[in-house]
Amino acid sequence: MRRCIIKVEGAYYTALFPSTCAALEDAMRRFPRASAISVRTVQRLYRCMAAH
Numbered sequence: 001m002r003r004c005i006i007k008v009e010g011a012y013y014t015a016l017f018p019s020t021c022a023a024l025e026d027a028m029r030r031f032p033r034a035s036a037i038s039v040r041t042v043q044r045l046y047r048c049m050a051a052h
Contacts, residue, residue, distance in 0.1 A: 003042040008034050014042070 001016045004023040008031050017023040023039045031037065 005040050005042060007036075007038045009036050 001018060002020070002023075003014055004017050004020060005012060005014050006023055006027050008027055015023065015026075017026065020039045020041060024037065027034070027037045027039065
């Protein structure tokens with residue numbers, strides 16, 4: 001399981017999913033009218049922050 005950070009139209013939430021694809025599918029089901037959805041794993045975010 002991966003902890004994912006899901007951003008839906010500027011609002012963030014975190015959840016555990018087996019993959020980022022599963023997280024995206026879940027967000028699309030929860031927010032069918034959203035115009036912008038993005039998903040990242042927590043590990044990727046930490047790596048991006050460490051690189052700066």
